[in-house]
Amino acid sequence: MDAAAAKPSRIAVIGGGISGLAAAFRLQELAPKTEIVLYEAGERLGGVLETQQQGDYLVEQSADNFITNVPWGLDLCRRLGIEGDLLQTNDALRKAYVVCRGKLIEVPEGFLLMAPGKAWPILRSPILSWGGKLRLAWEYFVPSRKETSDECLHDFVVRRLGSEAYDRLVQPLIGGIYTADPKKLSVAATMKQFVEMERKHGGLIRGMRKRIASEGKSDGGARYSMFVAPRGGMSAVVDAITARLPSESIRLNAPVRSIDRQEDGPWIVTTDHGAETFDGVVVAAPAPAASQIMQSFDAPLASEVAKIQYAGCAIVLLGVRKEQIARPIAGFGFVVPEVENRRILATSFASYKFPGRAPDDSVLIRTFVGGACHPEMNELPEEELRKIVTEELADLIGLSGEPQLFAVRRWSAQMPQYHVGHLELVERIEQLTAKHAGLALVGNAYHGVGVPLCIRTAEQAVERLVEQLALGQVER
The missing domain is CATH 1.10.3110.10 (protoporphyrinogen ix oxidase, domain 3)
Structure with a gap:
């Protein structure tokens, strides 16, 4: 169908993380005459993807790169015109280490x-x-x-x-x-x-x-040669998509309370500010929130989505001078086996991976604590986390002295857990979703947690939605 023949239509996208943003952008590409309304419960777009400038350090609050052995992240960056800003990881330091009996050994x-x-x-x-x-x-x-x-x-x-x-x-x-x-x-x-x-x-x-x-x-x-990141951090992808969407299409601080649909009628999206009608809905919220907003509309579907469990972790961020590390490693970081009985999961040297993350004489360190096996660690007070991480790093890499930068970012219940039976659960969810024309569920809860997989599943869902609703299409 030619784009000029497109019927007037409205699509709601619920959730402004990378999945919701990728869905909205792909919808705009395929059906440019469609009105898009993107609802985000928080005050900013991007979900867990967030880059902050903290003093002289460029600090990622979650993922700091994406993998390129699958094409979807790179392809989106090309279409957004930011491929030229992507940085390769440092060739000289593409190594990972593992803690083995108290020492760091190369994988x-x-x-x-x-x-x-x-x-x-x-x-x-x-x-x-x-x-x-x-x-x-x-x-x-x-x-x-x-x-x-x-x-x-x-x-x-x-x-x-x-x-x-x-x-x-x-x-x-x-x-x-x-x-x-x-x-x-x-x-x-x-x-x-x-x-x-x-x-x-x-x-x-x-x-x-x-x-x-x-x-x-x-x-x-560790396949680090296949990882890239924008020069200005992962928020650059978020900002590039946001800039391509009409400003009036984005609703921040707008949590969706429910979605509903009358038989063969329009979809109804309800927020604290009232209800609006749409031809289709893309639910890109995390599974717990998605379950809640679908409860009154389809309780069996909401119940299945609610079965997807989540875990979290805390990221302790340290900016230190290079001279404070007595035993530096020639690699991007290290992981810690459970059998070592330590109090951290992994450490990443962010400024070893990409330039511009720390001053030349300093190192930006990100250490992960907690996870599904130690959920109690996620909520420890900041000073206790600081003590734990500095003690562990003192033992492993000879870190000493006070850091120039210290911050903690907590991600409670943000990582979906693909437990045994996950594929069968997702199949049931998709079968129930398919009963409702104009409804799509996307996000990292279903088919993959990495940025490229989130992009891919969001774009595929939108492509199916465009065909299903016979919206005006342009070249794919």
């Missing part, structure tokens, strides 16, 4: 989250004992699992690689991504590629060999 080259790509770096590494190395090598002979039911990440890894590889390598690496309990986490929902390796190739070592042969080279240990 073996070629070890991709839970799959060994190269034998020699693992054999040389002191992270695993010889017994652990032999058990990992035995993965080549471990038979494939015959059952097709979902399996938790812990059981999958222990079954294939052994307990020591799980404890010392996989648990901290995965924990750094999901801040989750691997004994509850669905491997099919979070690490599907490794499940497919087992099913298709018979195991992870076999699968990695096939992958390396097809690509002609191995992936680096």
Whole structure:
């Protein structure tokens, strides 16, 4: 259908995080005559994505980059005209470390989250004992699992690689991504590629060999070469989308209380300021909020959405002079295994990754505390968190003295937990959603927590909505 033939239409987007913003922008691209109203409960757009200038430091409050081995983040940046502002990570420091018996040891080259790509770096590494190395090598002979039911990440890894590889390598690496309990986490929902390796190739070592042969080279240990960030921080993506949307379409401090729909009639979105009617609704709010606003409209759907659980963490931000670090590492950061019995999850040296994050003589450090396994840590007083983090960093990297910058950012119940059965739960949610023409659910609660996956699922949902409602389309 030509854009000129587009019928007048209104679409509500509920939630102004990256998913809601990507949905609104894609809707504007595909159906430019459609009136968009974006409701955001808070006072700013971007959700957890937020960049702040704190003194001489450029500080990310959550994600500080996005991965490029999937195209959707890069593609959005191209369409927004900000691709030229994307920074590659520092080539010289593209390494990750893991705490091993109180020392920082480099993650073996070629070890991709839970799959060994190269034998020699693992054999040389002191992270695993010889017994652990032999058990990992035995993965080549471990038979494939015959059952097709979902399996938790812990059981999958222990079954294939052994307990020591799980404890010392996989648990901290995965924990750094999901801040989750691997004994509850669905491997099919979070690490599907490794499940497919087992099913298709018979195991992870076999699968990695096939992958390396097809690509002609191995992936680096933490794949940092595939991460980028805007020069001005992740808020640059938020600002670029916001600038492309009509200012009158954005409603801040406007929490949606409910959505409803009369039979074959318009959608009704109710806020504290009254009710408005729409041809379609994109719900991009976190699952708990989405469940609440759909409760009166479709209780079974709301009940299923409410089953998605969340966890949180606290990020302790420190700006220090380089001379305050007695034992600096040549890498972007380190992760901490549970078996080390420490009080932090991971530490990232943000100014090692990208330029412009700290003065030349200083380092911006982000340390993560809490997570699903230690929720009590998330809410500790700021001074106690400061004491914990500085003590841990003093022991691990020789940090001393007072920081130039200290701040704590708490993200309570912001990370969806893809527990065993998540894929089946999402399928039920989508079946119930499909009964309602003009309704779409998007966000990190369903198909992936990374920025590119949020963008992709939001854009796909909008494309389906545009076709479903026969809105005027332009070139895709």
